Amino acid sequence: MTIDAVIFDIGNVLIRWQPELYFDALIGPDRRREMFASVDLHAMNEGIDAGEPFRKQVYDCADANPAYAEHIRHWHDNWVKLASPAIDGSVTILRALRAQGTPVFFLSNIGLGPFEQGQEVYPFLREYDRAYISGEMRATKPHAPIYEMVESDCGLAPETLLFADDRTDNIATAAARGWQTHLFTDPEGWQDCLISRKVLPGPVL
Structure with a gap:
């Protein structure tokens, strides 16, 4: 054919595309596992994939999860290092x-x-x-x-x-x-x- x-x-x-590895290096595996267990970051990303505004989607998630806000914002601010x-x-x-x-x-x-x-x-x-x-x-x-x-x-x-x-x-x-x-x-x-x-x-x- x-x-x-x-x-x-x-x-x-x-x-x-394995963002967990980026966060392991940034905050350590234990803190990363805690964050991913508490915040559905992959669901957040699925919204971006489906057309939700990139920065707003990430920053809204960060605002809703203040304990992890600083790190969540990396999903937007350092995306090219997550995708690496x-x-x-x-x-x-x-x-x-x-x-x-x-x-x-x-x-x-x-x-x-x-x-x-x-x-x-x-x-x-x-x-x-x-x-x-x-x-x-x-x-x-x-x-x-x-x-x-x-x-x-x-x-x-x-x-x-x-x-x-x-x-x-x-x-x-x-x-x-x-x-x-x-x-x-x-x-x-x-x-x-x-x-x-x-x-x-x-x-x-």
């Missing part, structure tokens, strides 16, 4: 695909504000043919509407799209729509997938 576009998730595919480092092998693959003329899309649960912050630090976040950003689209994976919006916008048949994501639920929705998929664990496995499907002619890592 011909692949007409390769679609990358961003978090844990192109950039490590780049996964270099994936960036190499992205650039190899674009260099050979393969269309590369992003499909990511990420707020528009974080995405724009990321673009200031990671040049490769500007290196795409189409970007489908949940915070801008106000739809999130793994729900079907965001996939429908991708198909409608790009005009490509679902079976010609190859999508890499680190979450099984996001992959499952894509596969149910007929997309080709790869469950991302590391760049080497992603490269093997692309070579096996004849999207890359050979190793680039």
Whole structure:
């Protein structure tokens, strides 16, 4: 089956997204576990992914949890350090695909504000043919509407799209729509997938 576009998730595919590690370094594992147990920071972030204003969402959460307010604000003020480092092998693959003329899309649960912050630090976040950003689209994976919006916008048949994501639920929705998929664990496995499907002619890592 011909692949007409390769679609990358961003978090844990192109950039490590494990905010717990950032807070472990900032305040220590014990205090971090206490904060995450007391405040549903991932729910806060899901609101950002769905289109809530980035700074307001974080600062409102901080104001509502004064015992942790100073640290919660880091989610906005230091987002590019929470989302760190780049996964270099994936960036190499992205650039190899674009260099050979393969269309590369992003499909990511990420707020528009974080995405724009990321673009200031990671040049490769500007290196795409189409970007489908949940915070801008106000739809999130793994729900079907965001996939429908991708198909409608790009005009490509679902079976010609190859999508890499680190979450099984996001992959499952894509596969149910007929997309080709790869469950991302590391760049080497992603490269093997692309070579096996004849999207890359050979190793680039």
